[in-house]
Amino acid sequence: MQSTAAEDYVKAIYHHTEWQPEPVTPSQLATRLGLANSTVTEMVKKLAAAGLVHHRPYGAIELTRKGSLLALRQVRRHRVVETWLVERHGYEWDEVHDEAEILEHALSDRLLESIARSLGDPVRDPHGDPIPASDGTVTRPDAVLLAEARAGHEGAVVRISDNDPAMLRFLAEAGIALDSVLTVLGQKPYSGSIQVRASGGTVDLGPEVARAVWLAT
Structure with missing residues (x-):
């Protein structure tokens, strides 16, 4: 089973656990994909029958080895395309996700790898997410979520979630x-904001932003 829908599902399951360890539930997957719970339940059954996921009724969903390889293939395609759009076609980092969602399914493997080579085989996309190598290996930076970093921590931004284009802007x-x-200067009392010092001065970042930015440890 390798349809566009299956590719999107396994990629979404992979994304959920890429930066945190808890497996995704059917309801969380439905929210991520913007689909009804019943639709997701039926598709998960098909994915399980195809050997792409492990799932017990009412339990979490986890990728099998086969499912992981398919997910990594799609993640590579998506992130190479995002990088290509930014570096070669003048897209901003908040504009590339939807375009990549379409193009990742349309490009041949040969063209995708040619694009990767022309970019110097990048290891991360415009948001810092690691690009899996063509053999499926992934190298993630050692990082801490800004929301969990202690006062006094100093580090380079290594990843920013692309879930919210407005936040990127x-x-x-x-x-x-x-x-x-x-x-990191510390959390401001009562507001929940985290105050950080950047090159342009001091900035207050709300909880949503603090949970979308990762710093090098």
């Missing part, structure tokens, strides 16, 4: 991007 306007060095 906000961070760009604040002068915060990949490789920006941030110093």
